[in-house]
Amino acid sequence: MTNKEKVIYATQQNMDNTEWDKNFGGLFSSFKSDNRILGREKFLYDQVLGLLSQVELKNKTQIKIYSKYVKQWLKDGINSSLIKEEYGTNIDMGLFKDSEIWYEIAVMLKYCSIRLSDEEFNNIADQISEDIEKYLYVPKMQSYKSKVSSDFRMSIDGMLNNTTTIVAALFMYLKYKKHQNNRNLNKLLSRANQIHDLMTNDRFFISKVNLDGSLNMHSKITLKGQCLMILLFYLVGKTTKNHIFISISNDIASYTDQQFWDKKYHGYFSFIDADEKITIHKEYVALLTEKTPAKLSFDNALMLFTLNFIKWNVFSKKQEQRFNNALNYFMSLYDDKNAGFFIGEGYFWAAPGIPVGPFLRSVAPTPETPGVFNLGTKKFLNFYYKFPKSQLMSLIALNSIPYRFFMAHKEDQESKTEADNFSFADINYHPLHEKKVNLTKFLNVSKHLEWINNSYTPYQTFGWTPYEAPLNIKSDKTSSVFGAQHALANLLILGGKIPYKDEMANWIRNTQSQSGAFCETPGGPEDVLDTYLSIDALSMLGKLNIINQEKCIEYLQSCQNSDGGFGINPGYKSDMFHSNLALVALYLLDAHPLSDKKLIDYTLSTQQYDGGFAEYYIGTSDTYSCFRAVSTFNIYGLKVPSVDHLINFLQNCQNSDGGFAQDSEGTSSLIATYHAVASLFMLHSTLKDTDGCLMFLSKCQTPDGGISNIPGKNTGTIDEGFAGIQSLAILTNQLDQGFVALNS
Known part of the structure; x- marks a missing residue:
């Protein structure tokens, strides 16, 4: 396995020297495998995650750079666009209000405000939270509208996002940590109990549902959502010394490890279906939804961070071995020639849902996905490209994992071949000679x-x-x-x-x-x-x-x-x-x-x-x-x-x-x-x-x-x-x- 410090250093250098715009500031949206700039748009989420990563790495110089850039971007609060052009002008698509993204931004800013004692970040985070609660929360469903128009008046996708509910609870936790009073504690416990009611069999929740609560083809169980829920119950349990919440957290972690783990090739899938299976449905192909499960480096990094944070990886030898396997898999997505982590990987899939591999593309990327290219009527996202958020989440995860987990190197396999030099055989290949076969008995x-x-x-x-x-x-x-x-x-x-x-x-x-x-x-x-x-x-x-x-x-x-x-x-x-x-x-x-x-x-x-x-x-x-x-x-x-x-x-x-x-x-x-x-x-x-x-x-x-x-x-x-x-x-x-x- 590649040395921890070496990977962190190379990835950080790559972020600072290649992925950061030295002219206008900010991280570009996507990069080719050799780290050349692919997409010049900039996403607010990447910038705030960048700030969080530097806070965790205690990189004072970069904290100042990211802080200044993020504050400038967020001068209009939640009315700021989530996406900007290279030169800083808004992209209209980014003006839609995505509740999950905005609340995650609020959580990251709240956390950074506590670590940095920065009241400006704290005020921005509080205002974002207040706006989301006011305009996007649906009390009857105990959930949030997934995406709405820029004026908050109309649902864009007709869905509720239950992941936002988890993120909102994490915000409540941070609010309590900053101001530890009974009012904040009661709000936190009330929301934690609501989320517990939202879960199925105390193990998972469905990420997105229709506004009436019914399922649709976007209704997935996501690895990201599971990780956030694990962290929430663990933090609430530790804060209140409630072992029931901690037990729930550990149970969710074990369930997620079991259900999302790729038993054939290792690594964690980024989502599974609402029926807890990984299946390729023809309807997904026809309606251009996400249909091919993939293993993304961002989600695998978040899972590693989560398991290490709750100390799941030291409960037993079996769990420690799984964590080592997961870390080995994750490091296989690292580019040891150019530095940085690739987006992830996918597979060829054959009925009834068995991965064959490798199919390193997403064939149904959403309109706001950076780095997408078109081939005729089809759109693709190559998984061998790189996203800033993959690098940043990887930095956070690697920084948190104890060094001893990086000591287990995969042994170099002993060579099975005796000869040192090999030549090609004469396989009698003459491509210019027409073969002219007769298949009329079988085909037209x-x-x-x-x-x-x-x-x-x-x-x-x-x-x-x-x-x-x-x-x-x-x-x-x-x-x-x-x-x-x-x-x-x-x-x-x-x-x-x-x-x-x-x-x-x-x-x-x-x-x-x-x-x-x-x-x-x-x-x-x-x-x-x-x-x-x-x-x-x-x-x-x-x-x-x-x-x-x-x-x-x-x-x-x-x-x-x-x-x-x-x-x-x-x-x-x-x-x-x-x-x-x-x-x-x-x-x-x-x-x-x-x-x-x-x-x-x-x-x-x-x-x-x-x-x-x-x-x-x-x-x-x-x-x-x-x-x-x-x-x-x-x-x-x-x-x-x-x-x-x-x-x-x-x-x-x-x-x-x-x-x-x-x-x-x-x-x-x-x-x-x-x-x-x-x-x-x-x-x-x-x-x-x-x-x-x-x-x-x-x-x-x-x-x-x-x-x-x-x-x-x-x-x-x-x-x-x-x-x-x-x-x-x-x-x-x-x-x-x-x-x-x-x-x-």
Whole structure:
């Protein structure tokens, strides 16, 4: 684990030297993975949290800087905008009154006023609290309106925010600590009892509900809300010497630890559903709500701070071990190359809600989320970006945790490979030779070729689908390297015409950034996935000579971590997905990782007891990771250890409908089927039921000619088309192993 003081120092330096605006003051809203400024807006919440962090770190110089800036911002109290432009002008969106955010600001200011003996901050906090109580509190529901218009008259989202009730109680606690009288104490105890009544089974509460108290799709149990409730009951219990409140706090902490913990990959999820489960609902996708549970560094830092504050982490050896695991996970989100903590991580999710990973994007960010980029009709937030609030909460948490918890280092695993030098095998890959497979027995090939061609934009390249303006977050035909690589691979083996090769290659070349990496579209976010897709597409076009190969190789090599694996960008944690993609891209560029030996060791470390491979060195086997591992071994010409067990695992992932799941318990999908079929092919093995699989694949073609992830859908995406075509070509013995190992 990285040294505590080193991480705090590097993160603080990053905040002071990079994230703080030296011209106009204030923290910018978002940063790229290498700490370049991404969003130049400024959020009041970040500035106040920054003040709180410096108070906790006892950094007198920075306290003065933050204090002056925050006081200037808040000269109009709650009528100030929560968001400002770089130069200090208000952003209208920030004029809406968000009760949770404003009350949290009041709590932080109240706390700082006590620690700093600053009466001005105390008065500002009191006034904010009075305004919220006057305009947003709903006595009948014992809760607060979630978000209202700038004049307080109209509810914007039609919801109550129960988390605000917790935050308000914390404010009452601080008010009592400043003025310890019976009136303040009785108010605090009354509110604590109200919150206790609000809870379900003394364990959790629902964050947001409709104005009448009914649930909606935003009704979640949030990690942040749970942490604030744990802190509240603990503080009230300690202050009043009431062991019942302390017991409630400990029970909530244990429940939260159990329910939010990712049992597969570790870390705490930032929210779970109202039914106490983690599920992906189709309705969430259709209505653009948060649907994919993620593990955010801010929330994990807050959880660590909370558990340490109430001393939950020293109650038993079991709890101390869980805390150590949680701290190890949290530190895996630290960027040890550029400093700072990434926003977090998410996963690919498959029914019935099993994480596969890694999917490092939020696909439904709210309008006020900083750092969002657009790809056609879709919006994304990359989790490998950085937020100031993640850094600040991390500073507070790390500063509070005793040093002894940082002494438990993960032992370096002994190398499982005997050789020191490795060369690539000749896998007989000739991307310019058309394969021309015949799949007319299983698909309407001409209709699928038409579907691909309709996704093409002249003089650019292919998109995810042929549609220009689909509803919701359905993918469209906006040109992307993702569309280019998958479309080219299918056109190459189906014998379809590839239009305007030179123009397409030039468009892809224009997605290369100054770092040498490639972006999904020109000027977009850059990462290993888009770099692989671009290199592979240019390889299939015979145009690798038009790019800056040296810079690209440097970028890819910089993504290799000390454990030997590769992350999505330099400094991000390793996973099998990006490790394999980086290797393939380097292979196509006739280059090697900085350490072949370490990459092979990392790959071996992800092999599980059943012979399969997982996304990380902890986890369970899945077909996606098996493919990545087998492809890696094929490129090096190495034998896969425990190959019989691996084959058995893959074969057992086939279901009665002929398709494959990600594991032996999941439901069938086209993507999982492709990875299993391709893996078995590279292992010179067969399926248990080839005819059944061919039937499953045939059923995945959609009425518009596309291919979908499961049978019965109206349309699919270009990568699903790739998975279908490649799987059919493999099963009919019309594809060579080199093509399979390098194209995915």
